[in-house]
Amino acid sequence: MNTHPAQPTPAYPAAxxxxxxHPALGATDPELAALVGAEELLQATTLRLIPSENYVSQxxxxxxxxxxxxxxSEGYPGRRYYEGQQNIDxxxxxxxxxxxxxxxxxxxxxxxxxxxxxxxxxxxAFAEPGDTIMGMALPMGGHLTHGWGVSATGTWFRGVxxxxxxxxxxxxxxxxxxxxxxxxPKVIFCGGTALPRTIDFAAFxxxxxxxxxxxxxxxxxxxxxxxxxxxxxxxxYADVISTTTHKTLRxxxxxxxxxxxxxxxxxxxxxxxxxxxxxxxxxxxxxAVALQEAAQPGFRDYARAVVxxxxxxxxxxxxxxxxxxxxxxDNHLILMDLTSRKVPGKxxxxxxxxxxxxxNHNTVPxxxxxxFDPSGIRIGTPSLTSRGLAARHMAAIAEWIDRGVTAAxxxxxxxLAVVRSEVAELMAAFPxxxxxxx
Ligand SMILES: *Cc1c(COP(=O)(O)O)cnc(C)c1O
Numbered sequence: 252m253n254t255h256p257a258q259p260t261p262a263y264p265a266a267x268x269x270x271x272x273h274p275a276l277g278a279t280d281p282e283l284a285a286l287v288g289a290e291e292l293l294q295a296t297t298l299r300l301i302p303s304e305n306y307v308s309q310x311x312x313x314x315x316x317x318x319x320x321x322x323x324s325e326g327y328p329g330r331r332y333y334e335g336q337q338n339i340d341x342x343x344x345x346x347x348x349x350x351x352x353x354x355x356x357x358x359x360x361x362x363x364x365x366x367x368x369x370x371x372x373x374x375x376a377f378a379e380p381g382d383t384i385m386g387m388a389l390p391m392g393g394h395l396t397h398g399w400g401v402s403a404t405g406t407w408f409r410g411v412x413x414x415x416x417x418x419x420x421x422x423x424x425x426x427x428x429x430x431x432x433x434x435x436p437k438v439i440f441c442g443g444t445a446l447p448r449t450i451d452f453a454a455f456x457x458x459x460x461x462x463x464x465x466x467x468x469x470x471x472x473x474x475x476x477x478x479x480x481x482x483x484x485x486x487x488y489a490d491v492i493s494t495t496t497h498k499t500l501r502x503x504x505x506x507x508x509x510x511x512x513x514x515x516x517x518x519x520x521x522x523x524x525x526x527x528x529x530x531x532x533x534x535x536x537x538x539a540v541a542l543q544e545a546a547q548p549g550f551r552d553y554a555r556a557v558v559x560x561x562x563x564x565x566x567x568x569x570x571x572x573x574x575x576x577x578x579x580x581d582n583h584l585i586l587m588d589l590t591s592r593k594v595p596g597k598x599x600x601x602x603x604x605x606x607x608x609x610x611n612h613n614t615v616p617x618x619x620x621x622x623f624d625p626s627g628i629r630i631g632t633p634s635l636t637s638r639g640l641a642a643r644h645m646a647a648i649a650e651w652i653d654r655g656v657t658a659a660x661x662x663x664x665x666x667l668a669v670v671r672s673e674v675a676e677l678m679a680a681f682p683x684x685x686x687x688x689x
Contacts, residue, residue: 271687272288272291272687273287273288291686291687294306294683294686295678295682295683295686296607296674296675296678296679297607297608297609297674297675297678298607298608298609298635298648298651298674298677298678299609299634299635300608300609300610300630300631300632300634300635301609301610301611301629301630301631301634302472302498302583302584302585302629302630302631302632302633303444303471303472303498303631304498304633304634305475305497305498305499305501305633305634305637306501306634306637306638306683306684306685306686307497307501307502307503307537307541307684307685308501308540308541308544308684308685309684309685310540310544311501311502311503311537311540311541311544311685312537312685314503314533314536314537314539314540315503315533315534315536315537316533317533317536319339319342319532319533319535319536320531320532320533322335322336322339322532323529324336324339324343324529324530324532325523325524325528325529325530326523327343327519327523328340328341328343328344328347339532339535342532342535342536342539343361343362343530343532343535345539346359346361346535346536346538346539346542347359347360347361349539349542349543349546350507350509350538350542351509352546353478353542353545353546354477354478354484354486354492354509355484355486356486356492356509356510356511357510357511357512357515358509358510358511358512358514358515358518359507359508359509360372360507360508360509360518360519360522361505361507361530361535361538361539362522362523362527362530362535363505363506363507363508363522363527364505364506364527364531365495365504365505365506366394366396366469366471366493366494366495366506367395367396368506368526368527369493369494369495369506369507369508369522370394370396370397370404370440370467370469370493371396371403371404371526372508372518372521372522372525372526373438373440373465373467373491373493373508373518373521374404374407374408374438375521375525375526376491376514376517376518376520376521376525377437377438377465377467377490377491377517378408378437378438379437380407380408381407381408381409382408382409382436382437382438383408383409383410383411383434383435383436383437384398384404384408384409384410384411384436384437384438384439384440385398385410385411385412385413385430385431385434385436385438385439385440385464386398386399386410386412386413386439386440386441387412387413387414387422387440387441387442387443387446388412388413388414389614389622390414390614390616390618390622391412391413391414391415391443391616392415392443392444392445392446392586392616393412393440393443393444394440394442394443394444394469394471396469397410397412397440397443397469398410398411398412398440399412411430411434411436413426413427413430414426414616415577415616417616417617419577420447420448420576420577420578420616421448421577422448422451424451424454424458427454427455427458428458428461431458431459431461431462431464432461432462435462435463435464436462436464437464437465438464438465438466438467439455439458439459439462439464439465439466439467440467440469441455441466441467441468441469441485441489442468442469442470442471442472442473442493443469443472444471444472445576445584445586445613445614445629446472446582446584447575447576447577447579447580447581447582447584447585447586448577448580448581448582449482449483449581449582450468450470450473450482450483450485452468452483452484452485452487452488452489453488455468455488455489456488456489459490465490465491466488466489466490466491467489467490467491467492467493468485468488468489468491468492468493469493469494470485470492470493470494471493471494471495471498471506472498472499472582472583472584473499473582473583474494474495474496474498474499474500475498475499475500475501475545475550475553475554475557475633476499476554476557476558476582476583478500478545478546478550478554479545479550479551479552479553479554479555480551480554480555481551481554481555481557481558481582482554482558482581482582486509490510490511490514491508491509491510491514491518492508492509492510493506493507493508494506494507494509496538496541498633499554499557499583499633500541500545501541501544501545501553501633501637502537502538502540502541502542502545503533503534503537503538503541504534505531505534505535505537505538507538508522553636553637556636556641557582557583557632557633557636558581558582558583558632559642560632560635560636560640560641560642560645561580561582561583561584561585561631561632562579562580563642563645564585564630564632564645564648564649565579565580565585566579566645567645567646567648567649567650568585568587568649568652568653570649571649571650571653572591573587573589573592573652573653574587574588574589574590574591575587575588576588576615576616576627583631583632583633584629584630584631585629585630585631586613586615586627586629587627587628587629587630588615588626588627589626589627589628589656590615590619590626592656592657592660593660594656594659594660595612595620595624595625595626596612596613596620596624596625596626596627596628597612597623597624597625598659598660599612599628599655599656599659600612600628601659602655602656602658602659602667603628603652603655603656603659605664605667605668605671606651606654606655606658606667606668606670606671606674607670607671607674607675607678608648608651608652608655608670608674610628610629610630611628611629612624612625612627612628612629613625613627613628613629614626614627615627630652635648637683637684638678638681638682638683638684639681640677640681644677647673647677651670651673651674654666654669654670655667655670658670
């Protein structure tokens with residue numbers, strides 16, 4: 252869904268021939284190999300601040316590029332519709348048991364193709380078409396699949412939406428409770444895509460219990476922080492936990508649903524045969540690898556560093572006069588309101604991209620501008636932390652953002668080019684996991 256007019260492509264250095272790193276691909280399809288090489292260079296030389304992105308390890312990359320993808324495995328371990336599952340069953344069982352122990356849950360389903368179908372499976376398990384469901388409004392920081400109108404979840408179900416307070420930028424639990432009592436939703440979703448603050452799972456659980464709703468905690472963004480002990484876990488509170496595996500958890504593009512044993516059958520039935528056919532076994536394997544990595548002590552250090560870096564970056568941005576939604580961050584994500592800087596979010600995001608700083612434009616709560624041309628940008632620290640950047644680097648990054656946003660307003664392309672070369676210099680000193688050295 253690209254509604255934006257075509258923009259000039261930023262001038263990055265020429266792509267290397269990626270024939271060395273992907274010899275078979277280079278021989279079969281040089282055109283595609285060159286594009287992969289260009290993407291490798293782009294990911295290596297830019298400062299990637301999109302909070303839902305990361306760099307997976309070489310081990311995760313290898314697992315997701317294996318012959319496991321040749322195999323059909325409809326069903327679950329020990330209960331398949333196809334033979335030849337001697338190895339696949341073990342791989343899926345490994346992923347399941349690692350998910351259960353890492354997140355402290357009784358049951359895990361590792362088959363959802365991505366976060367959006369995982370959430371659809373939650374509805375399929377606990378609601379009927381036409382039922383009322385409740386989630387955070389998209390412009391307030393919620394996800395499309397939490398009942399927003401343009402999503403199937405907002406047309407097949409009656410979505411009622413809560414938000415954040417205008418004055419604090421925080422969730423108003425009195426509003427959530429009143430809405431839940433009035434609307435009696437079957438399912439309440441908590442979590443979102445642009446929430447810079449800790450999610451109070453206990454408060455949501457109390458409201459869900461009071462109103463007889465199923466509580467679904469969508470931790471897509473913060474799963475890695477939870478696994479690493481840098482954000483409270485929803486496991487004691489939520490009926491079902493939905494997560495992607497490719498954001499802070501640093502695994503392949505995929506998803507998981509986790510729950511107590513009482514809901515296991517309903518969740519499994521909803522994923523298969525309810526919504527999906529065969530699982531993507533190469534993804535299951537890569538999820539298992541990522542879960543193994545996330546169980547190491549080093550991953551706790553990573554999760555803590557993601558938050559430390561985000562807090563340091565927020566402080567540096569505040570010191571430069573930027574307005575941050577909710578005044579700062581508790582996690583990996585910062586939502587910047589650029590209204591006072593007199594630059595629309597999209598104009599700033601495109602200018603920063605030309606300066607080698609990759610962000611996304613984003614609505615801010617109570618945004619007076621349109622969703623496709625909003626007032627804010629959303630940034631985060633998962634990727635830069637995976638490259639080893641630390642709190643001491645955040646002042647330079649805040650300054651680049653400051654110069655980039657100013658240059659966006661004044662149309663100063665030369666200033667953007669200077670930032671671009673400074674960014675590339677720092678990035679060269681911090682090679683990214685999984686990428687060939689430039
Ligand atoms: C990213 C995200 C999703 C959707 O994940 P996809 O893999 O893009 O479908 C769902 N919920 C939340 C809160 C997310 O941040």
